[in-house]
Amino acid sequence: xxxxxxxxxxxxxxxxxxxxxxxxxxxxxxxxxxxxxxxxxxxxxxxxxxxxxxxxxxxxxxxxxxxxxxxxxxxxxxxxxxxxxxxxxxxxxxxxxxxxxxxxxxxxxxxxxxxxxxxxxxxxxxxxxxxxxxxxxxxxxxxxxxxxxxxxxxxxxxxxxxxxxxxxxxxxxxxxxxxxxxxxxxxxxxxxxxxxxxxxxxxxxxxxxxxxxxxxxxxxxxxxxxxxxxxxxxxxxxxxxxxxxxxxxxxxxxxxxxxxxxxxxxxxxxxxxxxxxxxxxxxxxxxxxxxxxxxxxxxxxxxxxxxxxxxxxxxxxxxxxxxxxxxxxxxxxxxxxxxxxxxxxxxxxxxxxxxxxxxxxxxxxxxxxxxxxxxxxxxxxxxxxxxxxxxxxxxxxxxxxxxxxxxxxxxxxxxxxxxxxxxxxxxxxxxxxxxxxxxxxxxxxxxxxxxxxxxxxxxxxxxxxxxxxxxxxxxxxxxxxxxxxxxxxxxxxxxxxxxxxxxxxxxxxxxxxxxxxxxxxxxxxxxxxxxxxxxxxxxxxxxxxxxxxxxxxxxxxxxxxxxxxxxxxxxxxxxxxxxxxxxxxxxxxxxxxxxxxxxxxxxxxxxxxxxxxxxxxxxxxxxxxxxxxxxxxxxxxxxxxxxxxxxxxxxxxxxxxxxxxxxxxxxxxxxxxxxxxxxxxxxxxxxxxxxxxxxxxxxxxxxxxxxxxxxxxxxxx
RNA sequence: GCGCGCUUAGCUCAGUUGGUAGAGCAACUCAUUUACACUGAGAAGGUCGGGGGUUCAAGUCCCUCAGCGCGCACCA
Numbered sequence: 001x002x003x004x005x006x007x008x009x010x011x012x013x014x015x016x017x018x019x020x021x022x023x024x025x026x027x028x029x030x031x032x033x034x035x036x037x038x039x040x041x042x043x044x045x046x047x048x049x050x051x052x053x054x055x056x057x058x059x060x061x062x063x064x065x066x067x068x069x070x071x072x073x074x075x076x077x078x079x080x081x082x083x084x085x086x087x088x089x090x091x092x093x094x095x096x097x098x099x100x101x102x103x104x105x106x107x108x109x110x111x112x113x114x115x116x117x118x119x120x121x122x123x124x125x126x127x128x129x130x131x132x133x134x135x136x137x138x139x140x141x142x143x144x145x146x147x148x149x150x151x152x153x154x155x156x157x158x159x160x161x162x163x164x165x166x167x168x169x170x171x172x173x174x175x176x177x178x179x180x181x182x183x184x185x186x187x188x189x190x191x192x193x194x195x196x197x198x199x200x201x202x203x204x205x206x207x208x209x210x211x212x213x214x215x216x217x218x219x220x221x222x223x224x225x226x227x228x229x230x231x232x233x234x235x236x237x238x239x240x241x242x243x244x245x246x247x248x249x250x251x252x253x254x255x256x257x258x259x260x261x262x263x264x265x266x267x268x269x270x271x272x273x274x275x276x277x278x279x280x281x282x283x284x285x286x287x288x289x290x291x292x293x294x295x296x297x298x299x300x301x302x303x304x305x306x307x308x309x310x311x312x313x314x315x316x317x318x319x320x321x322x323x324x325x326x327x328x329x330x331x332x333x334x335x336x337x338x339x340x341x342x343x344x345x346x347x348x349x350x351x352x353x354x355x356x357x358x359x360x361x362x363x364x365x366x367x368x369x370x371x372x373x374x375x376x377x378x379x380x381x382x383x384x385x386x387x388x389x390x391x392x393x394x395x396x397x398x399x400x401x402x403x404x405x406x407x408x409x410x411x412x413x414x415x416x417x418x419x420x421x422x423x424x425x426x427x428x429x430x431x432x433x434x435x436x437x438x439x440x441x442x443x444x445x446x447x448x449x450x451x452x453x454x455x456x457x458x459x460x461x462x463x464x465x466x467x468x469x470x471x472x473x474x475x476x477x478x479x480x481x482x483x484x485x486x487x488x489x490x491x492x493x494x495x496x497x498x499x500x501x502x503x504x505x506x507x508x509x510x511x512x513x514x515x516x517x518x519x520x521x522x523x524x525x526x527x528x529x530x531x532x533x534x535x536x537x538x539x540x541x542x543x544x545x546x547x548x549x550x551x552x553x554x555x556x557x558x559x560x561x562x563x564x565x566x567x568x569x570x571x572x573x574x575x576x577x578x579x580x581x582x583x584x585x586x587x588x589x590x591x592x593x594x595x596x597x598x599x600x601x602x603x604x605x606x607x608x609x610x611x612x613x614x615x616x617x618x619x620x621x622x623x624x625x626x627x628x629x630x631x632x633x634x635x636x637x638x639x640x641x642x643x644x645x646x647x648x649x650x651x652x653x654x655x656x657x658x659x660x661x662x663x664x665x666x667x668x669x670x671x672x673x674x675x676x677x678x679x680x681x682x683x684x685x686x687x688x689x690x691x692x693x694x695x696x697x698x699x700x701x702x703x704x705x706x707x708x709x710x711x712x713x714x715x716x717x
Numbered sequence: 718g719c720g721c722g723c724u725u726a727g728c729u730c731a732g733u734u735g736g737u738a739g740a741g742c743a744a745c746u747c748a749u750u751u752a753c754a755c756u757g758a759g760a761a762g763g764u765c766g767g768g769g770g771u772u773c774a775a776g777u778c779c780c781u782c783a784g785c786g787c788g789c790a791c792c793a
Contacts, residue, residue, distance in 0.1 A: 005752095008753085008755070009755090195789095202793095212793080213792095213793060214793065215793080216793090227793085262791070262793095263792095263793085264791090264792055264793085266792090267792050267793070268792085268793070271793090272792095272793040273793085274793080275793095279791080279793080280791065281791035281792095281793080282791090282793085284791080285791095342790095394722095396721065396722075397721085399720075399721065400720075400721060400722095400788065400789090403719085403720060403721085403788080403789065404788085404789075406789095407789060407790070487787095487788095488787095488788095490788095491788095522729090524786095555731090555740090555741090556729080556730055556731065556740080556741075557730075557731085558730090558731070558732090560722090561722090561723085561730090562723095562786085562787090563729085563730080564729065564730090566728095566729065566741095566742080568729090568741085568742055568743095569729080569741070569742075571742095571755085572741065572742075572755095574755070575753095575755040575756095576755090577755090578753070578755045579753065579755075579756090581752095581753080581755095582752050582753035582755090582756095583752070583753080584752085585752050585753080586752030586753080587752085588752095589752065590752085617733090618733085621733075623733065625731070626731075626732085626733075629731070629739095629740065629741090632740090632741095633740075640752090640753085641757075641758090644752080645757085648752095
């Protein structure tokens with residue numbers, strides 16, 4: 001009897017030892033896999049942000065992906081799982097800014113270079129912690145191919161991508177309405193906005209012969225256009241472009257009446273004034289009728305000279321004072337105190353977004369691309385899903401995806417932050433140069449802005465494989481087989497990867513998008529540092545083992561569904577790990593001295609084969625949670641509770657039937673351990689080593705899936 | 718407003734192409750040192766959110782209502 005089996009299973013002792021064994025084997029790298037691994041299977045790890053440490057949500061993601069990767073590897077695929085981390089531009093920068101604030105340092109005091117040094121140190125620390133966390137999960141990532149969204153190679157990819165899109169006129173610089181975050185002092189994309197419902201006041205003012213409503217009186221200084229619906233009978237006597245003089249905040253102004261169908265006649269009085277500089281819709285209207293646009297608020301959220309006596313005031317402070325003045329002038333009609341406003345805030349800094357017209361860089365999603373039969377980037381994003389080249393699981397997210405594309409505006413990619421890929425564009429007076437390298441002659445200055453972090457992550461499936469170089473990896477492993485992000489980054493990441501891959505290399509980035517849900521705490525609350533419910537996976541691993549954690553996260557939740565984390569469940573699977581440990585002890589004890597016949601076939605093995613067929617079909621059809629529960633049920637309640645109990649009597653007799661039973665037990669148990677391996681890799685590898693007692697190369701991680709049932713060919717289209 | 722989900726045992730959730738309702742945890746009754754107490758045996762627990770429809774047959778498909786969650790959107 002192996003000494004290890006004499007005491008209960010101890011994951012702590014086993015896991016780090018086993019992980020080292022795996023790393024040493026080299027099998028994480030597909031190049032080192034034995035001959036039988038032919039067809040390629042590839043997947044990239046959604047790179048975690050280097051903003052701190054991983055939480056249980058990442059553990060869920062790692063568990064699912066490693067389970068799939070291990071299954072595919074056993075099935076005979078030449079399997080690659082690419083690791084990496086994301087520099088997460090704004091998120092990381094604002095994190096470091098906050099840390100420096102505590103030391104009383106502001107980033108402008110130390111300057112760009114010194115600040116970036118600090119960020120780099122922070123990012124490196126985060127990275128190291130994250131990698132060690134991922135390894136503790138048992139993730140079989142090929143570390144020799146590790147990448148970072150901001151490393152040298154990815155920088156070349158980013159610049160190459162930018163230039164290609166710039167040359168094709170898809171990236172342009174223009175004065176457009178953008179989302180300005182006064183707190184983060186940068187613009188952000190539409191997708192980085194989080195809307196919060198806030199109760200506020202809704203004011204109605206007299207504006208000449210009209211009454212207009214607004215929730216933001218502080219933007220109204222420059223309002224000199226009155227918009228009315230052309231069909232509104234109440235105002236039928238007013239003509240389009242008619243000019244009137246009205247008394248307003250700082251005296252009389254000349255206003256112009258605009259008749260346009262954008263107005264909702266049923267809302268308020270059916271009349272509104274517009275502020276083209278600080279509102280997306282107003283801007284669109286102003287463009288349509290070539291109206292003047294005036295800036296009211298500066299980038300610090302303060303009022304400009306147009307505000308007259310209110311100049312320099314913060315908009316929040318100015319609001320009530322402006323209302324007061326209007327009231328004194330007899331222009332205030334009413335105040336609705338129960339108005340619910342949807343306030344746009346910045347995802348990362350929490351700042352209240354101020355729409356502004358600014359000179360920024362954009363990706364044009366509506367421009368017909370000549371070389372692609374006049375298709376737009378929107379078309380390139382939509383088509384692979386429509387044609388079924390990319391499958392989204394669960395399927396209903398396809399509708400969500402289309403819906404997003406329909407509403408998509410040009411993607412603003414420039415950011416006024418320091419941490420990130422600097423835009424590869426140089427200016428000299430009126431000249432502009434875009435290139436991989438800086439121009440060599442004098443007088444050029446590079447654009448100080450950096451790129452949206454999602455620009456670099458959207459190249460991830462091919463930038464990690466060597467693009468823009470034509471590498472062997474790229475040829476072998478792209479398009480990748482599968483991607484497994486949470487559904488919350490379907491737009492941020494998945495959609496943009498499809499966009500970039502389609503445009504830059506003319507192929508899809510992955511064949512299947514398998515989305516997972518969000519893991520919440522026991523009470524259904526989102527994990528976050530601020531609510532103090534954050535859990536470090538390592539903490540749980542030390543208590544129950546990585547196997548138990550993995551199994552508890554995978555089983556019991558349908559794909560794409562949110563789930564609640566329950567420590568009791570982990571505890572249950574720790575018991576399960578010990579159960580299979582004891583089963584192994586029982587079997588080895590009982591088969592001692594007997595000859596093992598691997599060709600045995602009887603009722604037990606036939607019945608087992610049917611179970612394995614069922615489980616394998618679940619594995620091949622993304623029903624992993626079912627596969628996990630089925631193998632658990634079989635092992636504990638069929639194999640242990642029934643078959644082993646019954647075997648005790650049979651083996652006691654010591655006849656031919658007993659010998660056959662012993663062989664059947666060993667055969668079935670061997671295969672049970674294999675099937676369980678993708679879910680609980682550590683304990684199964686340890687048991688394998690005890691059963692096999694062979695040399696180091698004979699690892700369960702490269703053992704063949706039972707009965708040759710798993711597909712070793714790519715899925716049929 | 719538009720879109721997408723969810724509602725199944727006390728709790729947390731599974732339930733694949735429609736074919737007699739499942740698991741884990743909790744609670745209940747027994748077994749008491751067995752490969753395993755990180756255990757075993759057993760019993761209990763559900764008109765599958767309400768209503769209607771299709772079908773020989775509906776938790777599953779269709780319609781409708783309600784509650785909850787999420788995403789998107791230009792209600793000034």
